[in-house]
Amino acid sequence: MAIMPVDDDGKFEDVVSDFKGMYIKDADEHIIKNLKGRQRLISSSTLVHSYPFCWRSDTPLIYRAVNPWFIRVTDIKDDLLKNNEDPRWVPAFVQEKRFKNWLQDARDWCFSRSRYWGNPIPIWTSDDGEEVVCIGSVKELQELTGCGEVKDLHREHIDHLTIPSKQGKGVLKRIPEVFDCWFESGSMPFAQSHYPFALSEEEFAKGFPANFIAEGIDQTRGWFYTLMVISTAVKGQAPFQNLVVNGTVLAADGKKMSKRLKNYPDPMDIAKTYGVDACRLYLCNSPVVRAEQLQFKEPGVKSVVKEIFLPWYNAYRFLVQNISRYEQSTGENFVYDPKLKTTMGANHNFMDRWIVSANQSLVKLVRHEMDNYKLYNVVPPLLNFLE
Numbered sequence: 044m045a046i047m048p049v050d051d052d053g054k055f056e057d058v059v060s061d062f063k064g065m066y067i068k069d070a071d072e073h074i075i076k077n078l079k080g081r082q083r084l085i086s087s088s089t090l091v092h093s094y095p096f097c098w099r100s101d102t103p104l105i106y107r108a109v110n111p112w113f114i115r116v117t118d119i120k121d122d123l124l125k126n127n128e129d130p131r132w133v134p135a136f137v138q139e140k141r142f143k144n145w146l147q148d149a150r151d152w153c154f155s156r157s158r159y160w161g162n163p164i165p166i167w168t169s170d171d172g173e174e175v176v177c178i179g180s181v182k183e184l185q186e187l188t189g190c191g192e193v194k195d196l197h198r199e200h201i202d203h204l205t206i207p208s209k210q211g212k213g214v215l216k217r218i219p220e221v222f223d224c225w226f227e228s229g230s231m232p233f234a235q236s237h238y239p240f241a242l243s244e245e246e247f248a249k250g251f252p253a254n255f256i257a258e259g260i261d262q263t264r265g266w267f268y269t270l271m272v273i274s275t276a277v278k279g280q281a282p283f284q285n286l287v288v289n290g291t292v293l294a295a296d297g298k299k300m301s302k303r304l305k306n307y308p309d310p311m312d313i314a315k316t317y318g319v320d321a322c323r324l325y326l327c328n329s330p331v332v333r334a335e336q337l338q339f340k341e342p343g344v345k346s347v348v349k350e351i352f353l354p355w356y357n358a359y360r361f362l363v364q365n366i367s368r369y370e371q372s373t374g375e376n377f378v379y380d381p382k383l384k385t386t387m388g389a390n391h392n393f394m395d396r397w398i399v400s401a402n403q404s405l406v407k408l409v410r411h412e413m414d415n416y417k418l419y420n421v422v423p424p425l426l427n428f429l430e
Contacts, residue, residue, distance in 0.1 A: 047108045067105065112155040112164065112220060119275055120149055126271065126281040130252075133416045134333050137288045141263050152272065154226045161221030163198040167205075169212035176206055176215055180240065229269025232282045251278070255285035255416060260334045263288075287416050290331040295340045308341050321347045328422035351422070354429045401428060 048059045055062045055070065061077060062070045078084040095104045116123075123146045132138030155164060165178035167187075178184045181193050188204040195201075198221065205214035227234070238247050252274075258266055267286065274282035293299060294306040313322055325344045331337040366377045384399045405428045412420040 049105065049107055053105050068103070109157060111153045111157075112166070112218070113151040113153050114272070114276070116149050116152045116272055119272075120146065122275050122279065123149065123271060126275050126279075129281050130283055131285045131416070133285070133287050137260065137263060137334055138286070141260075142267065145264055145268065146271075152269075154223045155218075155220035156223050157219070158221055159198075161198075161224070162227060163196065163201060164218055164220050164222055166218050167215035168218055169208055169210070169215050171212065174208055174210050174212050174215060225265060225269045226273070228266050229273040232270070232274060233277065252281055253283045255287060256283045257287035257289060259289050259291060261291070285416050287332070287418075288334040290333065290335040290337060292326075292331055293336055293338050295338055297338050300339075307339065313341065313344060317344045317348050318352070321345075321352060324351060324422060327418040329419075332418045351425060351429065358429070 048056050049067055050056050052066075053068075054064055054066050057063050062073060065073070075084065075087050079087075096102065097104055124143065127138065127143060127146060130138070132142070165184070167176045167178065168174065176187065178187070181196070184201070184204070185191065185193055187206045190204050193201065198217075202217055202219075205216055208215055232251055232253065233239075236242055236247060236250065256270075262268075270282045274280060294301075294304075296306060298304070298306060300307045321344050325347045326332065326337075328347075329337045329343075369375075370377055384403065387396045387399065405424055408424050409421055412418070
């Protein structure tokens with residue numbers, strides 16, 4: 044049990060008899076006076092230093108020891124390390140080094156938060172904390188409390204509900220804490236389909252584990268971790284088959300993009316000017332898909348249009364123009380024969396056979412690299428083919 048003589052209002056409790064009921068900052072001078080009167084004061088001075096302030100009220104924050112709730116992650120650490128070996132990570136070094144190192148040093152996870160707003164933790168305890176009941180469903184809550192139908196699980200609708208003690212301890216009350224939002228994020232594979240209440244095991248297995256997920260490298264200790272912990276605890280396996288780790292996109296000056304500074308181009312203007320595909324290809328061919336930083340520059344998107352899309356479009360126009368010329372000179376409609384690309388023999392034009400072969404090799408390569416989520420290997424072959 045943590046010893047904390049300060050209440051929720053920042054005032055000393057009765058255990059601090061000399062200053063009980065006094066706000067801790069107001070008590071500073073009285074504490075100094077008390078120590079001085081008992082000749083226990085060695086030195087008194089003022090120090091100027093940085094101090095945490097609430098960004099909403101601009102008032103100083105107080106550190107208090109509380110009694111939170113933990114998940115015993117250390118009990119499943121070996122399973123976490125084993126499950127980390129199954130998915131494919133792109134790039135692989137994040138899986139093999141950064142994430143693996145984090146799992147090896149994993150500690151028990153504090154999943155409770157002392158906030159008003161949030162999903163309430165469904166744990167009811169006796170006043171002495173010895174009798175604990177964890178509710179597993181709305182039906183169970185209704186049965187144990189005898190409250191009738193429960194339509195809303197937010198705390199203002201359930202905090203008043205009590206459960207009769209089976210050990211003669213009166214009634215059990217819900218603990219005041221709510222879930223850490225990262226617990227909710229990590230529960231996504233199950234919560235999104237209301238598992239196990241809304242669908243069968245067979246239906247759930249059709250979408251679990253996920254084909255792939257993609258997020259920034261900062262989620263190594265965030266979403267990637269909480270997904271793995273909860274999935275390992277519930278299902279004993281990783282919640283995803285492939286994981287694409289993105290780097291951080293910075294402004295052109297190398298600083299973090301900021302709405303306040305407006306140090307980035309309007310995304311809608313980029314899309315309207317160059318097209319979304321040009322922006323996609325620019326990002327695919329950048330360090331960001333290798334989990335590295337990218338300084339986003341508008342000229343980079345423009346160069347994709349100039350070096351890839353315009354040559355590609357010009358090649359298409361060249362084809363259309365020659366089809367039109369063919370139809371005008373022969374009086375026949377041009378009909379594409381898809382069999383030609385596989386039935387070309389030695390009698391066909393050598394350059395035709397070469398270009399068809401190069402085209403099919405390109406299609407095979409691009410599909411293979413995309414299937415393996417190696418997006419950064421796609422653009423160079425496109426450029427080579429165009430040239």
